[in-house]
Amino acid sequence: MDYNFSKNFIEFEDLSPEEMRAFNSILNNIYRQRGIDFRQYRPKCLRRRIVVGMHEANVESFCAYLDFLNKNPQQYDKLLDRITINVSEFFRNPKTFKAIREKVIPAIVERKENIAGYNIRIWSAGCATGEEPYSLAILFKEALQKLGQNSKINIIATDIDKNALRKAKIGCYGVKALKGLKASQIAAYFDKDNDNYCIKHQIKVMVKFMDYNMISDQLPRAVDLILCRNVIIYFNKELQNKVYANFYNALASSGFLVAGKTESLMDIKEELFAKVDIGERILQKRTKRKSNNENI
Numbered sequence: 001m002d003y004n005f006s007k008n009f010i011e012f013e014d015l016s017p018e019e020m021r022a023f024n025s026i027l028n029n030i031y032r033q034r035g036i037d038f039r040q041y042r043p044k045c046l047r048r049r050i051v052v053g054m055h056e057a058n059v060e061s062f063c064a065y066l067d068f069l070n071k072n073p074q075q076y077d078k079l080l081d082r083i084t085i086n087v088s089e090f091f092r093n094p095k096t097f098k099a100i101r102e103k104v105i106p107a108i109v110e111r112k113e114n115i116a117g118y119n120i121r122i123w124s125a126g127c128a129t130g131e132e133p134y135s136l137a138i139l140f141k142e143a144l145q146k147l148g149q150n151s152k153i154n155i156i157a158t159d160i161d162k163n164a165l166r167k168a169k170i171g172c173y174g175v176k177a178l179k180g181l182k183a184s185q186i187a188a189y190f191d192k193d194n195d196n197y198c199i200k201h202q203i204k205v206m207v208k209f210m211d212y213n214m215i216s217d218q219l220p221r222a223v224d225l226i227l228c229r230n231v232i233i234y235f236n237k238e239l240q241n242k243v244y245a246n247f248y249n250a251l252a253s254s255g256f257l258v259a260g261k262t263e264s265l266m267d268i269k270e271e272l273f274a275k276v277d278i279g280e281r282i283l284q285k286r287t288k289r290k291s292n293n294e295n296i
Ligand SMILES: C[S@@+](CC[C@H](N)C(=O)[O-])C[C@H]1O[C@@H](n2cnc3c(N)ncnc32)[C@H](O)[C@@H]1O
Pocket: 084, 085, 086, 087, 088, 089, 092, 125, 126, 127, 128, 129, 132, 158, 159, 160, 161, 164, 212, 213, 214, 215, 228, 229, 230, 231, 260
């Protein structure tokens, strides 16, 4: 499980060899203990977040921080929290959800309408504390009701951060987290529990949370819609391309992919995805034809 230090060894011009070795050892230890490989995340982002951890520990060098972490191994959890920032909110970027309602949902329904007893499969990749998949559950429930459809909706919500997933599964949020919801939605889909608002069972059962690394774990299959927002921005170009190719394979024929507002679509391969709404970062899988004319 050890890093091959000659391969993908992160380098910074301003750091001494000892400091660089300590920086890479911190990543190596995370990999050994938690199985998460951050080497292909953008080095500057990683460094910024590790430096925040250093300041919290009151140390001024990566060597001293490595020493501190090794003497206090439970602090690796805190560092992991720093690296995997889980900021999220209900209906984050409302225009994106509007575009999904108007452009994506009718297309999925139209394509599946003739398949008896079909399920709609959705993947929220990098779901953090659950606001995104629960927003999708509410959006689809309301939109399908309007369309007179009662198809089953299965939302797979995945993240590498176990603490975030724990919170997501509980599904209780403070009032501040609800600012993107209408009063009627809060009344319909949440139960008040002291100062918290907890997602009702009817929405909870639509979402299945899983501890899952989108880089290395086996992919869900035949998904109609993937949302992966504010995650890929942290990956280097090579990893971004790998993840977009993974999403291509995970999508059903003509399935949709929604990236985050922070993510550039510049490097997306035109032969894999058609752009449906560039502003809202909505793409659609192109169906390639094999030489024998079979769809893949
Ligand atoms: C900023 S949050 C985004 C939450 C939500 N998608 C949104 O836009 O509101 C980024 C999440 O991606 C997760 N993440 C980072 N790398 C990941 C990976 N390789 N596989 C799965 N999740 C990952 C982090 O743990 C974090 O919870």
